Amino acid sequence: MDLPEDLKYSKEHEWAKVEDESVVVGITDYAQESLGEIVYVELPDEGSPVTRSEAFGVVESTKAVSDLYAPVSGTVTQVNDALLDNPELINEDPYEDGWMIQIAASDLSELDKLLSAAEYAKFLEEEKAREEE
Amino acid sequence: MSQTRRTLFYERHKALGAKMMEFGGWDMPLAYPSGAVKEHLATRKDAGLFDVSHMGRFLIRGRGASAFLQHVLTNDAQALDSGPIGAQYTIIANETGGAVDDAYLYRFVEGEYLLVVNAANRRKDWEHLRAHLAGFDKVELIDLTGERVMLALQGPKSSGLLEEIVDSGPLPAPVRNAVSIVTIGEARIWVGRTGYTGEPVCFELFAKRQDGLSLWDILLEKGASPAGLGARDTLRLEAGLPLYGHELGRDLEGREIPVPAVRMTRSAVSFSPLKKDFIGRAALEKQFAALDKIIANDFSSRSDLPHLIRPIALTGRGVARRGAGVFKGGRQIGTVTSGTMVPYWVFDDRGPRSRPTDRHKLRPICLALVESDIGQGQAVHIGIRGRAVDAVVVDRHLRSDLPPYARPVLR
Numbered sequence: 001m002d003l004p005e006d007l008k009y010s011k012e013h014e015w016a017k018v019e020d021e022s023v024v025v026g027i028t029d030y031a032q033e034s035l036g037e038i039v040y041v042e043l044p045d046e047g048s049p050v051t052r053s054e055a056f057g058v059v060e061s062t063k064a065v066s067d068l069y070a071p072v073s074g075t076v077t078q079v080n081d082a083l084l085d086n087p088e089l090i091n092e093d094p095y096e097d098g099w100m101i102q103i104a105a106s107d108l109s110e111l112d113k114l115l116s117a118a119e120y121a122k123f124l125e126e127e128k129a130r131e132e133e
Numbered sequence: 134m135s136q137t138r139r140t141l142f143y144e145r146h147k148a149l150g151a152k153m154m155e156f157g158g159w160d161m162p163l164a165y166p167s168g169a170v171k172e173h174l175a176t177r178k179d180a181g182l183f184d185v186s187h188m189g190r191f192l193i194r195g196r197g198a199s200a201f202l203q204h205v206l207t208n209d210a211q212a213l214d215s216g217p218i219g220a221q222y223t224i225i226a227n228e229t230g231g232a233v234d235d236a237y238l239y240r241f242v243e244g245e246y247l248l249v250v251n252a253a254n255r256r257k258d259w260e261h262l263r264a265h266l267a268g269f270d271k272v273e274l275i276d277l278t279g280e281r282v283m284l285a286l287q288g289p290k291s292s293g294l295l296e297e298i299v300d301s302g303p304l305p306a307p308v309r310n311a312v313s314i315v316t317i318g319e320a321r322i323w324v325g326r327t328g329y330t331g332e333p334v335c336f337e338l339f340a341k342r343q344d345g346l347s348l349w350d351i352l353l354e355k356g357a358s359p360a361g362l363g364a365r366d367t368l369r370l371e372a373g374l375p376l377y378g379h380e381l382g383r384d385l386e387g388r389e390i391p392v393p394a395v396r397m398t399r400s401a402v403s404f405s406p407l408k409k410d411f412i413g414r415a416a417l418e419k420q421f422a423a424l425d426k427i428i429a430n431d432f433s434s435r436s437d438l439p440h441l442i443r444p445i446a447l448t449g450r451g452v453a454r455r456g457a458g459v460f461k462g463g464r465q466i467g468t469v470t471s472g473t474m475v476p477y478w479v480f481d482d483r484g485p486r487s488r489p490t491d492r493h494k495l496r497p498i499c500l501a502l503v504e505s506d507i508g509q510g511q512a513v514h515i516g517i518r519g520r521a522v523d524a525v526v527v528d529r530h531l532r533s534d535l536p537p538y539a540r541p542v543l544r
Contacts, residue, residue, distance in 0.1 A: 037168045039474035040452045062169050
């Protein structure tokens with residue numbers, strides 16, 4: 001599984017790419033793999049407010065519907081419209097072409113609550129162990 | 134939990150890397166690594182190969198077989214006894230005009246009928262049929278599910294592909310429901326122009342168990358794409374074909390769905406005098422009379438057929454899933470029975486000679502059980518996570534009348 005070192009991760013399986021106050025958000029390789037073939041995405045409009053750990057959109061695969069959770073609070077500054085017609089980009093390339101929204105973060109201290117690649121990998125291991133119990 | 138059964142092809146599915154799922158008591162491929170979307174598209178443009186050996190298969194033979202089938206099935210079984218049409222869609226009805234199951238009846242050899250039923254209903258159907266054997270002399274009912282395999286080969290290239298491998302015997306005439314017997318190598322294969330995908334070029338193949346694996350292997354070798362239950366479901370949904378438990382049987386509130394509520398079943402019921410007083414006849418006659426009136430915009434007998442299954446296309450953004458409400462003017466008038474996003478090929482033109490391009494898109498469609506006075510062309514809304522998404526009742530989602538391609542009907 002692909003877990004780029006330069007990204008931050010949430011326990012809801014979103015990734016965040018932080019550049020100053022701008023945070024680009026998508027779902028992780030693990031998330032796209034567990035969802036299966038993604039056939040539909042609902043994303044907020046530019047200018048919408050988002051709140052950390054609250055749903056900002058929806059992703060649907062052939063077998064499941066899942067909310068998308070914001071890793072940080074702020075305002076949506078850009079939306080990846082390409083996903084609306086080509087949701088399969090999320091499966092094909094979750095960290096680049098499959099990005100979802102860009103957020104202008106309102107509270108940078110929230111970033112400290114996100115996980116590093118190593119921490120997220122450990123979290124996935126623990127989740128897997130819990131499931132197998 | 135009782136043990137799930139495996140078809141002859143289980144190891145083939147695993148070797149191909151299929152994601153498996155339990156379905157009707159069987160461990161079946163949901164999708165291969167290419168995914169259900171690509172498998173759906175491959176079936177529409179080339180040829181998809183489906184293991185459908187989980188379906189129940191009963192052989193009915195003996196001097197009383199025909200009379201027995203006329204009594205327990207809604208279609209006219211005797212119509213299969215002459216001419217090239219050797220298969221028909223049919224319903225195992227109950228006395229109240231509901232479906233115990235929907236089924237396909239084949240006649241490949243004189244005096245022998247093969248009834249193909251849903252995997253999940255096999256035991257129930259068997260008990261039902263056995264219970265009605267009393268009163269019919271000389272009828273043998275044999276469960277062939279374990280000893281014959283069944284494969285579906287569907288899509289525009291399936292005809293050419295079969296021609297390449299058949300050693301003797303003609304393929305069935307190029308009309309739906311024609312049947313024939315061919316040999317491939319040493320194997321004798323029963324072939325029907327039938328299927329559950331809406332493809333105008335379609336075959337279902339029945340082989341003895343010992344001939345099954347070589348048949349599977351040669352079909353893949355000649356270029357058919359393996360397709361799982363995920364693609365089978367989106368293909369049948371696009372074609373508007375009912376799935377028992379969704380569009381037939383009982384609805385989400387536990388009410389029985391009358392057989393004529395589903396368009397496809399209307400060719401599966403015959404009131405021929407040859408059928409005498411078959412199970413469900415009186416109730417079905419009443420429901421069909423109500424249907425004829427509804428079609429003529431007379432709703433005076435609506436209580437005999439309060440709801441119909443209608444195809445609905447979403448024009449707004451969203452995915453209608455089973456259980457979502459259908460609304461008109463703020464009032465709920467129905468419920469989605471099956472729905473998802475389905476892929477389709479973009480065609481290069483609109484006419485009969487148009488061909489699919491290499492571009493595909495996705496569209497949200499569904500089937501819904503709606504009040505029977507809601508007709509084609511009406512604007513409705515689907516409730517999806519608190520939003521009212523625009524939608525329209527349509528005639529069909531797919532047209533299959535211009536072979537070799539099944540074409541999407543878009544809104």
